[in-house]
Amino acid sequence: MFSTGQLIFAILFFIAFVIVIIFSYKKDKKLHKKNYKGSVWILVSFAIFILLLFLIKHFLKN
Numbered sequence: 464m465f466s467t468g469q470l471i472f473a474i475l476f477f478i479a480f481v482i483v484i485i486f487s488y489k490k491d492k493k494l495h496k497k498n499y500k501g502s503v504w505i506l507v508s509f510a511i512f513i514l515l516l517f518l519i520k521h522f523l524k525n
Contacts, residue, residue, distance in 0.1 A: 465473075
């Protein structure tokens, strides 16, 4: 399906991409804590909302 060169490139690209993302996150960690304080509650409420939709779908289906 893919040649050996393409697989090697994909693996190296993925490794480099992950390393850049990790360094960027570490660099901006303090800034994110300051600007996005409390955003975890939005994520939790969104997850609860999705869970409620699935529960409603399950109970109305039966």
